[in-house]
Structure formats: structure tokens, C-alpha cells
Amino acid sequence: MERKRLSRAGYIALFAAAALAAAVLSLCLGAVTVSPGELAAVVFGGQRTGTAAQILLYVRIPRTLGCLLAGAALACSGAIIQTVLANPLAAPNIIGVNSGAGVGAALCCALFPTAAAALPFASFAGAFAGVMLVLLIAERAGASRITLVLAGVAISGMFSACIDAVLTMYPDALIGYSDFRIGGMANLTVQRIAPAGWMIVFCLAAAFVFSNEMDVLALGSDTAQSLGLPVRRVRVLLLMIAAALAGAAVSFAGLLGFVGLIAPHMARRLVGSEGRFLLPACAFGGAALLTVCDILARVLFAPYELPVGIVLSLAGGPFFLWLLFRRGASHP
């Protein structure tokens, strides 16, 4: 027992180390390489002048912070949604939560172009609408796993149409629309990330606090309620946390796909499904995954840069297919 627990803690430490290493690489690599010495001078020595300092302070640090926060948020959001809907194929981008957040973000930018601080909350509202729609379908129709995913695809399509409609009427609403659509980390500033960042930190802490409730819910709604869990209330609460995490990430990173699917599956394989281990593993794993993908997006075709969403989709698409076929094989 003790050995097993240590090994799970070890995996979490490994994920944390990977996230840290990815963050350091993300700060150093790009169109212009920053040496570790220059990095240390800026981060620890307080240096604020020179090309390296300017690149780090205004480009790389906000970008890396954005990757870490969005990766952690989307991965934990995915883990929570998969548990609440009892569906391993559910992820924020697949069941329409991300695109719901996108509608919120697009509407906020169109109607209140100067209210940048409101963006994460508008995204949260959109994401929450998406996730509640899916929950309604799951509860009312008693939908099977695949039906739920297909319903999510339909909801996602409707929300995407809403985003297109908003952007057709307000073409200037979202600057860098294609980046938003694919998901990208270019042009991030600390000011833009800050409100969403605080929301993510708060929600990650809340998710961890309610990890035991999440574990009980994972036993199935009848068993969970018979153990004393107020199932409906906890479901809505956890989905609100998941929606807030996805919404906050989408508000600055755009409609990133697959982090919420890949990271929870990787983490679950290594540390199991117990929330107190799964959530930290997801947070660090998701942060590392998105940061690594962002580095690849920057260096693969340097000096040209791909939106990170493209790299993620190239990696995530085959992973999703593998998951579908693997489940199909084990559940004929």
C-alpha cells in the first residue's frame, strides 16, 4: 500500500518535473534562442534591459504562463467531465464545452469590446451552458457513451455556428480569429491572462477540495447517493468547476482541442482514478503537454509559427481514434 502510494506520488513528481522542464525550454527556445544564463539573469537577477529580457518579459513569459495554465485547466476540466458523465470519451472540446466558451468569448468581445476582465466570466457562462446541455441529454435520454459524444458533436457544431454568426455581424470582435478558432498562444500578455489565471488557480484548488466527492460519484449515481452523496448538487457543482476551468482557458488560448482528452487518460493509466492523485497528475501533465506542443509549434518551421492547436490536433486526433477502437474492441 505504502509503496504504491509513493509510486503514485512519484508519478505526480515526474509530471511536475516535466512541466517545469517544458517551461524552461519554452522560455529559452523560439525564433531567437535565449541562453540559460540570460534566463537566470532576467528571472532571478531582475534584469529588465536588453533583447533577451524584452523577449522574455513581453513574449515568452506570458506565453509560457498561458500554456501552463491552459494545459492544467483543460486537463483537469476533462478529468472532471469524464468522471461526472461516466464517459471516458468526454472532453471539453469533444462535447461542446470549449465551443460554448467560444460563444461566450465572441459575444463578450462583440458587445463589450473594452471589458477584457469580463472575458473569462463570459467564457465560463458559455462553457457552463454547453456542459449543462450535455448533462441534460445524458440524464433525460439515458444516453449511451457514443450517443453522448455524438450529441456533444452536434452541440459543438451549433455553438460553432453561433460563433461564426457573431463574427459575421461583428467582424472585428476577435482579433486573430483563426488563432482563436484553432487555439493559439501568440500575442498573449500578462494583463490578458491574469483574470483567467486567478480563476484557474481558484478552480483547481476547488476541484482538489471536492476530489473525494468526485471519487464517490465515479461509483455510479445510485451507489453514490446510497453512500450519502447529494448527487445532483455535486454533479452541478463539479460541472461548474469544469466549465470555469475550460472557459478561463478558452478566453485567452482559444478553442484548444484534445488536452482535456489526452492528459486525463495518460494520468489515469499511471496514477489510477483516485481524485487526490488524478487531479494533480492531470494539472502537471496537461501543463507539460500543452507547453511541449507549443514549443514544437514554434520551432518546427521556425521562423514561421504554427498555432499550437494544429500540433495538438495532429497528436490528439490519432489518440482519440485509438481510444475509440480500443474501447470498441473491449466492448463489442
Added chain:
Amino acid sequence: MIELEHVDAGYRGEAVVRGVSLQFRPGEVTVLLGANGCGKSTLLKTALGLLPAVGGRVLYDGEDVSQLAPAQIARKAAYLAQSRPVPSIEARRMVLHGRFAYLSFPRRYRPCDHEAVREAMEQAGASDLAGRPMTQLSGGQRQKVYLAMALAQQTQTIFMDEPTTWLDVRHQLDVMETARRLADEGRAVVVVSHDLCLALRTADRAAVFGGGTLACVGTPEEVWSSGALDRAFDVTVRRVSVDGAWRYFCE
């Protein structure tokens, strides 16, 4: 004690089974018998407050179950569900969830919870499984862990929905012997079962459902004599005496 008073049980306002009045008495194993779809499991969920009663009342020590919070119900009645997901967690952690109703926020398990878990695992014969992941256990071993989780709730009443399904004969006997032992210790045990022979052999009272209602309730001998079993299942149930006790079989 848990009592059903003229309960109609069903889904979305439509009753599957009507007018059921039953008491689940401490020290007794009550088996609920009936053909597929007759509403046994639905009635069980209604008795546990998992489904609202379409009509009538479910009383827990005189209090209407609809007025009780899930945690209050969980301290009075435990439930061994028919189908359950298998999470990737250790068996001991699984059994600890049985103590959920006793925890206050932020849900930290206390030494008394760990002691209750140790006792429950011992009672269910699952002590040797404590450190093993649920995903690596056989069906019979998982059933023991789930039973231990229900026992960790330390309730007066335990509801078991098809507890022997998918188990081999040895494990089926083990489960029913545990049900008998729990009743002998003073608990009320309610079992939904399709295994007529095993259920009647274990039960103190049998309730037979058919035609959308409770067709007959009584001791196994009374129920057998009434012919309700034959009508409910459309078979002939016979019995033979083995070592001074009745054993039932179907033709």
C-alpha cells in the same frame, strides 16, 4: 425499521408496481422474488429514496424518506447495487467510501473510520484484498469489496440487488451465507434475487411480485404453499427435504 405503506414504485410518475405494503424487520432476511421487469429493483430503489415514490410512503423509523437527506438515509440503509462501474482505486479506499455519510467537510477520514473499514473488510472476507486495485480483482472478489463498503456504513438495514449475478456457485453461497449471518446479528437484510432455490433457502420471509403488485408475502413455506411462485414465474416449484430443511427446485 423501514416500512413501505401502499407504495407505488416506478419511473417518471408511471408505476411499475402498485400498492406494496411491507416491513423490513431487524433479524430477518426478506427476499423479493418475481419475473424480469416486475418492479423488484424499482421498489428497492424507491425504498432507498433513490427514486421518488409514485404513491404511498416509505418510512424510516417513522420518518418519511422524502424528508431525509442522502447522508441521513445512508446512515440507516446500505445498498449493494446490481451493476457498478469498477474504478481504478485500491480496495481499501473503495471501502472507505462507505464512511462518506459520517464525514463532515472537508472529508478527512478519522481513525474510527479506518477501524470501521478494517472490521467491515474482515466481516466480508475481504481483508486480504485491501491493498489490491479493484481493476485486478475477480467478480467474486469485487463483490466482497462492495459488500464490505456497504457494511462500513454500519446501517441497520442492507439492501442487495441481485448480489449473486455473475458469481460462481461458491461465491453465490458465500454471499447468501453473509446475508444470513448479518440478519442473525440483528440487521434487516433485503435481497432481490432470481435464484429461487438459493433465495428461499436463505430467507425468513419472501415477497413475490406479479401482475404489477405484491402477490404474496410470508415465510418460504407459506409462499410455496400458496402457489404464488408457480404463477409469478410460470413454472412448477417443488421442494424436497434435505437434512431436515426444505430445498426448492423448479420444473
